[in-house]
Amino acid sequence: MVGRRAVIFHGTGGNPDVCWYPWLAERLRARGYAVEVPHHPGINVEPIATFLPKVLDGHRFDEDTILVGHSGGAALLLALLEHVxxxxxxxILVAGYCTRPNTEEEPVLQQSYDWDAIRSxxxxxxxxxxxxxxxxxxxxxxRAMFERLGGTHIVRDDGHFGDYNQPYDQFELLDRLIP
Incomplete structure (x- = not known):
């Protein structure tokens, strides 16, 4: 099917070549998707107010676009969906969050969200x-995001779904969730 596209956003401090990102990109390409796995070192480093316009300008989004974000990349999707x-x-927000999940600064988060805009x-x-x-x-x-936006919340026991100390080279669930 021509026109299907996917953009996979890595997490804080990540890059397109870690975790399951290359594996998922290849699986989707084999099914006819045009796939982008951009390197955005500014995710969760640069304040969202200045970072988000660069992301919006750097990618094309349409009604056939699939967005996947991991960790800081998932948090980025909230702002992106509000403003696209x-x-x-x-x-698909993997290990996503909408409020500070720990004591670290989280410049990827907005002060507040227009949940109706995101949902729409x-x-x-x-x-x-x-x-x-x-x-x-x-x-x-x-759960906090699900309660505001609906959708489907899947709870696993898989840590952070990939990290420097957690090999997670494949993610079969994601491959099954994307049509």
Whole structure:
């Protein structure tokens, strides 16, 4: 199917070549998706007010776009979905959060969110969190977003779904969730 696109956003301090990002990109390309796995070192470093316009200008979003974000990249999706000017097909927030999950500064978070705007800009939304996440991006964070946005909340026991000390080279669940 021509026109299907996916953008996979890495987490804080990450890059396109770690975790399950290359694996998922290849799986989606094999199914006909145009896939971007951009390197955004400013995720959760630069304040969202100046970082978000760069992301919006640097990518094309339409009704056939699938967005996947991990950790800080998932938090980025909240701001992106609030401010994008189309309704995308699907968003999957892996180890996402909407409030500070720990004592670290979180420049990727906005002070507040227009939850109605976010909901209106995505047809299908998933939140995947673990009960025990080493950074606090846990099932309670997922539940807080789910209660405001609806969608589907999936709770696993998979830590942070990939990190420097957690090999997570494949993520079969994501491959199954994306049509």
């Amino acid at each position: 000017d189309v309704t995308v097909a699907q968003a 800009h995505v047809r299908d939304i998933y939140f995947i969190n673990s009960r025990k996440d080493p950074y606090g991006c846990d099932d309670q964070q997922g």
